[in-house]
Amino acid sequence: MKSTQARAEFITCRAAVKRVLSGVLDVPAAEVALGRNPCPGCGSAEHGPPAVLLPATPWRISIAHTHGLGMLALSPFRVGIDVEQVRPLDVGQVDAPVLTRAEREAVTAQPEGLARATAFLRCWTRKEAVLKALGIGITIDLTTLESRAWAEGPAQVTTSALGSPSTWRMATVPSPAGWVAALALPAGADRPPSVRPL
DSSP, X not given: OOOHHHHHHHHHHHHHHHHHHHHHHTSOGGGOEEEEOOOTTTOOSSSSOEEEEESOOSOEEEEEEETTXXXXXXXXXXXXXXEEEOOOOXXXXXXXXXXXXXXXXXXXXXXXXXXXXXXXXXXXXXHHHHHHHHTOOXXXXXXXXXXXXXXXXXXXXXXXXXSSOEEEEEEEEOOOTTEEEEEEEETTOOSOOEEEEO
């Protein structure tokens, strides 16, 4: 069960999303209805990717929020965004089912403490951004996605998470100090998305 603070932040984030979409879609915020598209993996509408239900729009959205910061990505293509607050983490306790061998080496090369936690969260947010763009959430073995978060600039990953291979471009998103964010788009996307902090 979510804490009262987490519920309040969720509601505040959704209200901010509606305000931003109101400006983009040129309708009052009260006329923006958010919901979900069916999950591409199982067809359920209960846990598919977020969507603008009303008004009709070709825009795809992805929403991410963590304590103190939310982000919205708008794109004509499938898109995924993730954000995490940098905080102390015992990376050794969480990396086994998450990081590839190359990622683990890059993360553990960082000094213990926030530098190592930040390196881990850069990998994590890139992976989660891809899964959000796919519309499936964390339902696959995360070690099958190589984030290349230690390299400069965007990276590409190919996954067969939905049965047929698809290639995604991942990139770090500029964010305020104390947070790490990443974005994923189809590799062939030729127009940049709009990313807005909430």
